[in-house]
Amino acid sequence: MHRLPVRILCVIFFLYSITAAAEWKPADGPLKTRWSRDVGPNRVLPDYPRPQMVRHDWMNLNGLWQFDTTAADAAVPEGKTLAGEILVPFPIESSLSGVMKPADHIWYRRTFKIPSYWMNRRMLLHFGAVDWETTVYVNGEAFGPHTGGYDGFTFDITNALKPDGEQELIVKVVDPTDSGAQPVGKQVRHPQGIFYTSTTGIWQTVWLEPVDSLHITTLRMTPDIDNALLHVAVEAAQPGQVKVTVLDGRRVAGEARGEAGKGISDPIPVPKLWTPEDPFLYTINITLSTDGKQRDVVTSYAGMRKVSLGKDAKGRGTILLNDKQVFLLGPLDQGFWPDGLYRAPTDKALKYDIEMEKKLGFNMVRKHVKVEPERWYYWCDKLGLLVWQDMPSPNPDNFKNARTPESDRQFEIELERMVKGLYNHPSIMMWVVFNEGWGQFDTERLTKKVKDMDPSRLVNNASGWADFKVGDVADIHSYPGPESPSPETQRAAVLGEFGGLGLPLPPHTWTAARNWGYQNLKTTEDLGLRYAELLEGVHQLAADSGLCAAVYTQTTDVETEVNGLMTYDREVTKLNPSLASAVNHDKLPSPPRVLTPYRLFIDTTSIPLVTRKHEEIRYTIDGSEPGRGSILYQNPIKLAKTTALKAKSFGDRGQSSRVVEATFTRTEPHPAAPGGKSLTRGVQYRYYEGTWRMLPDFAALTPKSSGTTDSLVIGRIKASEDHFGIVYNGYLRIPRDGVYRFFLLSDDGSRLVIDRDTVVNNDGTHWPTEKRGEIALKAGDHPFTLSYFEDFLGDVLELSYEGPGIARQPISPDQLFHE
Missing domain, CATH: 3.20.20.80 (Glycosidases)
Structure with missing residues (x-):
């Protein structure tokens, strides 16, 4: 048998890589970023992936891998070409993977060669993150499994490597996504609302790293600005001597020695503190030695800062950075x-x-x-x-x-x-x-x-x-x-x-x-x-x-x-x-704030204005835009008719705030229902099931059930956790004449109608959201309708009110009646 020269093999491999790269392209997705054009089989996230423990020698394994989605319990496909190609480390569901299909199990395969000058060292195979359960096979030898979709993990694959030639790497991933109870974040198989497309498989860089048998495994650094120290803990594969050098540019700011596995405190006289405004980072060089021989070197960095709790001037808990609020x-x-x-x-x-x-x-x-x-x-x-x-x-x-x-x-x-x-x-x-x-x-x-x-x-x-x-x-x-x-x-x-x-x-x-x-x-x-x-x-x-x-x-x-x-x-x-x-950064003048919460009034009203920074306020009541020549606010503004108020504040440097607008409407209170009506405690309800994004026309639908209830607690009526609606009808008893504000908190949509007027509209799909509205009412009973629907994930419906001489409180069963 004739063997091809190494140079010819390299040329053949290079030409194959070029051909594969030319054939690969992202899948057609709904949207892409400008950076997607910078991605290809030969340019996939080339940056060193672990910036806080850097070694010079490493091999990036990102790029085109073979893949298949055959059953997770199938035989390990050693020596077999898999069905498709995928660009690692992009999730299989993503456009940049080149696949953009869902999967709950994936087989990956590729080969690699170890440089000859690495062969007398330990070989570490690193995965930045894989979602979710990962088993690795190197030349048929199994490593793992590792479970967890967010943390990096490493296998020492030295003993599984061949003396030379191609090394086979196979990765099996199983991911239950949202069918399991493992940490998954916002990934779901069927995206909607605040939950998004899932990530399955390798999604962070895969790389090889040669190390000495005595090498640094972990590094833990804790800044201590109170004592001007950087506490460093270095763990190693075997015992050894550690030297920690702290650099400010090229200047040595601190140096300390110790043993691996034991804490080292490195003095940094008058440390430069890390803040968002000045994020100064010290360079940290760490060497590991035995008998005076250097065995490993890593480069890192550290920021000297302190996070703590304190109290503000009023004794309230507050957050401190470097002892400053x-x-x-x-x-x-x-x-x-x-x-x-x-x-x-x-x-x-x-x-x-x-x-x-x-x-x-x-x-x-x-x-x-x-x-x-x-x-x-x-x-x-x-x-x-x-x-x-x-x-x-x-x-x-x-x-x-x-x-x-x-x-x-x-x-x-x-x-x-x-x-x-x-x-x-x-x-x-x-x-x-x-x-x-x-x-x-x-x-x-x-x-x-x-x-x-x-x-x-x-x-x-x-x-x-x-x-x-x-x-x-x-x-x-x-x-x-x-x-x-x-x-x-x-x-x-x-x-x-x-x-x-x-x-x-x-x-x-x-x-x-x-x-x-x-x-x-x-x-x-x-x-x-x-x-x-x-x-x-x-x-x-x-x-x-x-x-x-x-x-x-x-x-x-x-x-x-x-x-x-x-x-x-x-x-x-x-x-x-x-x-x-x-x-x-709160650099602009603070806008005027209207202190009265009401926009309706019955006879007269008084409108007080303030600004948070005590700026000058100018206002108009004729519809014109306020300026420096407008009325200077000095006392609460008295109104006896419907008025459109516009106000603006002015700072010392000529800057002005945005215009604050509010219309105050004089109105007559809605009369109560005639006194001759015979009313019974409680309200009527109709219960529906269906899927909606907005409140439907419930009158055109057939309810699943109906009846009366003594409160507005939806848990007493609902027959499903999701996808249902309720309409309450009845009378609301109001204790005295005046303007009332109603507060409607719901998840998802809701609407309150009193005397045929929509008082609060809190429609749509959303998490618990409160909206409010006001209406002038005479004392007595007023017909109302409260409509509500729940889409998915949590249901909330709460109605409260406030009025003349009445602090905010929930609507009580004593106020609910029906015919």
């Missing part, structure tokens, strides 16, 4: 991409989102129920963006039925891995254990566990809804908001989600229809004005209620959810960045 403002960041789903197309794309968040004037970001590749945190460290890191949630819809002791253990294991794996990043300032009660269990114990693992950061027991009064913050969600939790002395009050202002901008949308936001707007100008209004509310809450942080929903549109600051393809930034930054 800091207000945190940032977006909710889902980390999804239209062409790569969980995986950004390129490192530049990953960096772009963080740059835009900084440009928009944010100092923080909440990474929402997803763990990113390490390079995302690297850019947050380097560019200066603080991070609230969520633990990915189990799927909330199926959790109660699918939860097992094994799934609880798996959640806890992945929680531990997240904290340990991301520990060294100075940008991360808070761990969020649960989101909105999704898959929530053992909250007190798990919150304490995370705090014990990492006392250098804050811990949020649950962002929104299900607060167990433990951890470092009290966190609520409010759409569109804003609101603040009640101030506490031992915890900081934070608004974990608010906003959600929706604005679809074709052709930059995932679909042409069914796009939604928590509050929909029509133009970028409308969006800018409404955003400024929300942020003024946030700044007011910070001053009045001690609010310490606010998270706006969200960085980008994601699939049909169009409440992003940017479109899903990142082509359009919906807010003017310089104006948004000025609003976020």
